[in-house]
């Protein structure tokens with residue numbers, strides 16, 4: 001069950017901490033403690049070898065109060081019900097925080113995408129879509145890429161759903177390629193949003209980005225874009241990490257070149273010239289101004305937090321810091337840019353894609369980027385002001401604003417019947 005998951009307990013503890021400090025209706029909080037709907041499916045897949053393997057798929061809709069569910073779909077061997085349920089809850093706060101007309105949802109398939117051939121991945125994605133078909137729709141629940149999925153998986157979902165409906169329905173998923181009714185700027189959106197938040201934080205902390213050293217854990221969609229955008233602003237990337245290991249490069253590395261290297265090395269950065277292999281503990285203890293965890297949840301525990309040297313911790317990943325570590329980080333005076341705003345660029349531009357697909361009217365990159373900046377910078381500044389006014393941490397401030405808005409919507413709509 002999802003309740004026993006550590007990550008779900010972490011998400012619940014965050015909700016409880018808000019309920020403790022803010023005067024909210026306990027009956028509404030009780031409703032918010034549970035996902036509205038959870039679907040678990042078995043996905044039989046014919047492998048290229050001829051054998052059949054069965055994967056487990058999850059789609060959890062935490063809330064559908066503000067609009068359709070919105071949230072990524074991840075393919076990972078570590079995916080479980082609790083993780084997906086926790087991430088769906090975070091998505092609810094995130095959508096409220098940046099004023100999007102969506103509720104929170106998340107999905108996952110328990111498989112290792114690096115071990116599946118393209119044809120196996122296609123069969124698994126299409127079968128998963130078919131299995132959850134009654135529970136998704138442009139006005140019900142709209143998926144997007146997350147760890148281990150990207151434009152190609154979204155295209156398969158779009159095609160499978162459209163084949164069942166009998167007409168083209170691009171608004172069923174976001175994160176499609178621009179050539180297939182996606183939006184310009186979606187692939188870069190999350191990493192760019194991380195960097196817009198870092199710019200705001202650096203202004204407050206009086207840190208000059210041109211003289212800043214940065215470490216980035218995770219070199220996928222979010223981490224690689226954030227590293228390139230920071231490098232373009234003059235930052236020195238002194239540490240990078242992915243599933244192949246953690247590496248330091250005190251002289252700095254050009255993330256564009258590292259991307260090219262990874263592209264030709266099965267998406268792994270290990271072996272690239274200039275990278276010195278270290279442990280995860282040594283990586284996070286590196287001298288730097290900015291740290292960007294952009295890989296998995298629960299990467300920074302109390303011990304790692306004690307050794308952090310950064311002044312800004314920008315949570316590109318969802319839930320990368322444990323509750324115990326969070327306390328240590330606050331005591332050290334590090335400015336945390338909490339996940340629910342830091343990586344909200346992805347869902348913001350997903351919203352833009354959904355709007356464009358519904359209208360069949362498409363925006364320029366400049367329009368997408370300026371609207372993204374407007375929403376994410378406004379959310380960051382709002383969270384910071386609210387934190388200052390109430391003497392809250394940035395995380396607590398973001399959670400209070402997100403939960404409060406969701407609770408307000410629920411209270412106004414009432415409880416059916």
Ligand code: NAD
Nearest residue numbers: 146147148190218219220221222242243295317318343346
């Ligand atoms: P991705 O699959 O593109 O990249 C994940 C990266 O993490 C890869 O480089 C992988 O090698 C690395 N990684 C995996 N295990 C690791 C480990 N044990 N140690 C170090 N690195 C490891 O995924 P992504 O889309 O970049 O997502 C990363 C995080 O950002 C996730 O927490 C995801 O939920 C969050 N996020 C993503 C988006 C988005 O738009 N893609 C939006 C919001 C939040």
